[in-house]
Amino acid sequence: MKIxxxxxxxxxxxxxxxxxxxxxxxxxxxxxxxxxxPFVEIQKGCVIGRGCRVQSHTxxxxxxxLGRGCFIGHNVTFANDLFRRGTPDPDPGSWIRICLxxxxxxxxxxxxxxxxxxxxxxxxAGSVVVKPVTVKGIYAGNPARLIRML
Numbered sequence: 165m166k167i168x169x170x171x172x173x174x175x176x177x178x179x180x181x182x183x184x185x186x187x188x189x190x191x192x193x194x195x196x197x198x199x200x201x202p203f204v205e206i207q208k209g210c211v212i213g214r215g216c217r218v219q220s221h222t223x224x225x226x227x228x229x230l231g232r233g234c235f236i237g238h239n240v241t242f243a244n245d246l247f248r249r250g251t252p253d254p255d256p257g258s259w260i261r262i263c264l265x266x267x268x269x270x271x272x273x274x275x276x277x278x279x280x281x282x283x284x285x286x287x288x289a290g291s292v293v294v295k296p297v298t299v300k301g302i303y304a305g306n307p308a309r310l311i312r313m314l
């Protein structure tokens with residue numbers, strides 16, 4: 165049996181960053197005034213912008229970029245391997261890069277399976293986002309769709 169301890173390692177962080185433990189956060193950047201709740205995993209290559217809040221039980225796969233002032237609710241999942249071949253793809257070069265603009269709100273239990281969400285968008289709790297969000301508005305459902313413009 166091989167046991168690998170999780171924890172916080174190789175993280176670049178700004179001022180006034182709070183990380184609750186236990187968390188598994190590695191090889192990423194946390195900018196100023198970031199809060200990370202417990203039971204969060206943030207993988208390598210992620211950048212969490214100034215003033216973001218990531219609530220408990222959230223999973224951020226490799227290469228997720230949050231703009232400033234984003235709020236990520238509890239138990240949100242970001243996935244970059246879209247299972248295009250019908251099996252998990254071991255090649256990180258074929259995974260998507262997920263970018264959220266500034267002041268994006270993602271409700272609890274949402275799943276993000278797209279490469280971009282524009283600034284100011286709101287993603288409803290439990291929603292599954294499968295297409296880029298290009299217009300500021302409230303999106304909800306599975307698949308998520310525009311409910312109303314903001």
